[in-house]
Amino acid sequence: MNDKISITQIHLNEARYDKAKRSLKEGNFDEAIAELSKLPSDYRYTRMLLRQARIRKFLAARGKLMLAGASIFLILCLVVGAVMVILTRPAPSPSTPSPIAKTTDTPTSPPTAEPDILPPTTETIQVPASPLPNQPVPHKKENPTNKPVEKTTQELSPDSTAEPLGEPTQEASQEPVQIPAAPSDFQVVEATGTSITLSWTNPVGHYTQLILRQDDTIIAKLPPESQSFTVGNLTCGQSYSFSIVAVNEAGTSESAQLTTQTADCPPSSLSSPDPPIPPPAPPPLMGKIAVPVFENGMYHIYLAEAKNNWQPQLLFERASQPAFTRNGEGMALHSWGHRDWGQRLIYLTNFIDLTSFQNLTNFIEDVHPSFNRQGDEIVYHSRQESRDRNPIIITQGIYPGVVPNKLGEGTNPDWLGERIIYYNSFPQEGLYIMDRNGGINGPIIKTGKTVPAAAPDGDTVAVPLQDESKHWQIFTFTASRGEASLTQLTSTPDADSYLPAWSPDSKYLAFASNRGGTWAVWVMNADGTNQRKLFDLPGPVDGQISDPAIDPALSFGWFEERMSWGP
Incomplete structure (x- = not known):
């Protein structure tokens, strides 16, 4: 009778051991731990498998916890970002009329007497530091004194249909930047024996830089407001070619070109610089x-x-x-x-x-x-x-x-x-x-x-x-x-x-x-x-x-x- 019980127990232990191994392999760590706990501690590799199941259960739980923490952190970042966008969004300009007010025919307030039209007033508008895309660039020649530009405006009645002065519309701001036009009136202002002074009229439109070349070699990269440049260290009586282009993010304009020469060398050597001292001659060869x-x-x-x-x-x-x-x-x-x-x-x-x-x-x-x-x-x-x-x-x-x-x-x-x-x-x-x-x-x-x-x-x-x-x-x-x-x-x-x-x-x-x-x-x-x-x-x-x-x-x-x- 005892032998029969022992054989039954052996089969039962084998079944529990195999089930624990399958559960451990499938990731069912609780079930594996439960089956292994029912086995004698010295049965085959019960202790090792039980310790392995507990460790893997701990690691799986910690991984889920870390994943949950990362998800929460990501959600918090998205929420904070959305709040920052809302907080940093500029408030609507008080001078901008409400779209509802434009389309409403019936006033919400009781009718009042129509106000008299006010006389014209003078408003001082500063020229912006950077022109809008594809808008005329102000030149020093047009406003040589650099004084504020005065603009006469007229206050309108609430029933006036004129558009108020405000920011450019979204449709205009998205208009693509065009390649600038070339500078015009490219000419020589003064030519000496060692230098040539050039001038030009800046092109109309948006550009960020002017590039000046001498004989296909870049000699100057100038800011957009520049209208003249002096090229030095030249040789008297020599011919030189110059070209200038305007540049923006859309590309480079066509070039304005000219060929000129420096003034003739003076006939007298009294006014010319001393010639360079030649290197000493090598000692005479002997033998x-x-x-x-x-x-x-x-x-x-x-x-x-x-x-x-x-x-x-x-x-x-x-x-x-x-x-x-x-x-x-x-x-x-x-x-x-x-x-x-x-x-x-x-x-x-x-x-x-x-x-x-x-x-x-x-x-x-x-x-x-x-x-x-x-x-x-x-x-x-x-x-x-x-x-x-x-x-x-x-x-x-x-x-x-x-x-x-x-x-x-x-x-x-x-x-x-x-x-x-x-x-x-x-x-x-x-x-x-x-x-x-x-x-x-x-x-x-x-x-x-x-x-x-x-x-x-x-x-x-x-x-x-x-x-x-x-x-x-x-x-x-x-x-x-x-x-x-x-x-x-x-x-x-x-x-x-x-x-x-x-x-x-x-x-x-x-x-x-x-x-x-x-x-x-x-x-x-x-x-x-x-x-x-x-x-x-x-x-x-x-x-x-x-x-x-x-x-x-x-x-x-x-x-x-x-x-x-x-x-």
Whole structure:
């Protein structure tokens, strides 16, 4: 019997538990709490479900309370707003006649004797500060004294049918604003050598602003009452165009226009202001420049010196790639068969003394020499081992008997302090830096074939690169910062610039260019400013040698040439 009761109780508990879960899921929290309260506290999850039902019941009640509070608050806000609208509504003007009085034929008061018409009275009406829409704007010309305007009115009898003076009707106030008319009578009042005074007649209608332009440029935004304006800082004897428009919220009027000019400049300079003091002239350039020039199928070296007013003179025939020593006395160059020098690299301890020469190398393939700071060692590249292989960079002392030191592949080397900057196409095209032992760093600049020129400061490098116009321009960068410091100095979309050469103090850059259609040596500051022509050249700096004694495959034009600036 007890077992039967236990089984029945178990089924009853299961039914109550399931019913409580459904009620909790459906949101009937009271029913769920009632069913769970009938279960033993240790039955399954009774305690947890009971606690959950009570919490959710509390949260639901609080949500309803908050919703009710919000509704009450919203209703209160609406009531307060309505009260404020009623309280702030303006009272009807006592002078405004009642509509009922207008339409009533039978007077409500006993008939009285008709009053006599009063004599005219004078009423003072102030001009409103802001005109009504589309009403005439009062002008200073119409009332120059700015006195109150007097208006004569006549009191009427109660039976008079005349409309009383009052506020504009609602229909009139809702009439759309029209685009204003243009100012008229736009003219010049006075013109001096440095100023022009303009005047105009304001347009009829509503507008908020006047806009005055000079040659399509806004020079003044004027208030609506303005009727004149003086334009200053002009040049004497020059022509100027002016226009003026009126503006409101509907748009801009058509423009009134005129063209005039300032007064002629005075003939005497006594009354004219002193001319501005020109900036001081840059210090004169010093030193000398050696440059290769291609003439009649062969290169020759020309020399221009500051002491001779930079007039170029032929220095060496059948020679190119000049490089001064740091003291400016010696020179290395490539001989293409000058006199008895042969075809090789030559060193002159005194470049003006032809007897001071000595052979540095014995091969025509040895090209592009450059001196180190001490002037006792050169770097160059050579194709003597194989013309099919990449050139080899070589360093060599200038004294007889010194063994050349082959560092690695590359072309167009130049001393960068105690290091060497050069171009190489492997493993990636660009400019590289190597030390005396052949250690390589780079590429520091990714570029196609070019010729770097290192400054005496040991960090800055000038290099010709092609810009978007496919013309060669002069760029600079610093070896310490690499490509991030690359800066374009020249920009001539119809001309090329080659062979940059640094001044001995690194303050100036010379370069060869065909600007204007003729080849010349130009000079500029190291930052690219103050570019000017220094002297003309008798020919270009680029060309392939055409000579029976020289293999054309050994001539690479300006890609193996250099210009040198010595002290």
